[in-house]
Amino acid sequence: MEQRHLGRTGLRVSRLGLGTLNWARDTGEQEAADQLKTFWEAGGTLVDTADIYADGGAEYLLGRLMEGLVPREDLVIATKAGSVLEADRRVDCSRRHLLAALDASLERLGTEYVDLWQLHAFDPHTPLEETLQALDLAVTTGRARYVGLSNFSGWQLAKAAAWQLAAPGVRNRLASTQMEYSLLQRGIEREVLPAALDLGMGVLPSSPLGRGVLTGKYRHATPADSRGASEHLAAFVAPYLDETAGRVVEAVTTAADGLAVTPLQVALSWLRDRPGVTAPVLGARTAQQLRAALSVEALSLPDEIRRALDDVSAPVHHYPDHDWSTL
Secondary structure, three states: OOEEEOOOOOOEEEOOEEEOOOEOOOEOHHHHHHHHHHHHHOOOOEEEOOOOHHHHHHHHHHHHHHOOOOOHHHOEEEEEEOEEEEOOEEEOOOHHHHHHHHHHHHHHHOOOOEEEEEEOOOOOOOOHHHHHHHHHHHHHOOOEEEEEEEOOOHHHHHHHHHHHHOOEOOEOOEEEEEEEOEOOEOHHHOOHHHHHHHHOOEEEEEOOOOOOHHHOOOOOOOOOOOHHHOOOOHHHHHHHOOHHHHHHHHHHHHHHHHHOOOHHHHHHHHHHOOOOEOOOEEOOOOHHHHHHHHHHHHOOOOHHHHHHHHHHHOOOOOOOOOOHHHO
């Protein structure tokens, strides 16, 4: 698998990443082992997790699998901290919480460091400089090699990245931002993506297949074994089952038929090669689904199909995203 630099850093990662959101919940240990081995054998290196996935279970499972299945040094392990499962608070990016969360993640993962440590979300109740100092401490103490963000808006990302760049050699450059991005969700193109490109941050798209809808599986009905039929994930899929999304899915399916490939391959190839994107993170439930996604490595979309998909999925952007003089 082709390797790419993560933003304006020296860290190289595979141009597809393996997500573990389902691990230790919908995906058991044997299936997770099959996924990890399949990914590694395909040349994949970037494995993304978080401390709240299955309440720490995903990290623990990944740590167990690294003990004998796949060498730790062959993987780029990324995890996140900051999200909390509390009734009155969803995000805690205080220095106290973040550093304790990192230590707990390292223990579950069975490793002395993570390659990429990410803030899971912006915390409006903690001074940003305190939050960012925790990232710097993680790097200077050797517990994290690189640091990044996730789910920050454009202004939040720009403020954080500019703060870090203001003291080179003292503060650490933010390497990446992980955001939902697909043909069905292009909202980051308004401000987040331009900011990331300008500031030298790689983009790691989550839900790259529109929460599974871009595979075409929901075109005529909701499969009984799909997320859309799942009690705890149906609401997650529902926003992408409307008429607007349906038009995009039909365009993807038409392109796939013309190229003799699958809708999954078309949608993933389109995203993988977007400006600023380093590696879409694949949230497969089974090894079979993962293999289908990894098959996109050999596919590059023709320019005319890429442009057609751009047009059919284009978000409505007006002032101030476009030059005011043209409005």
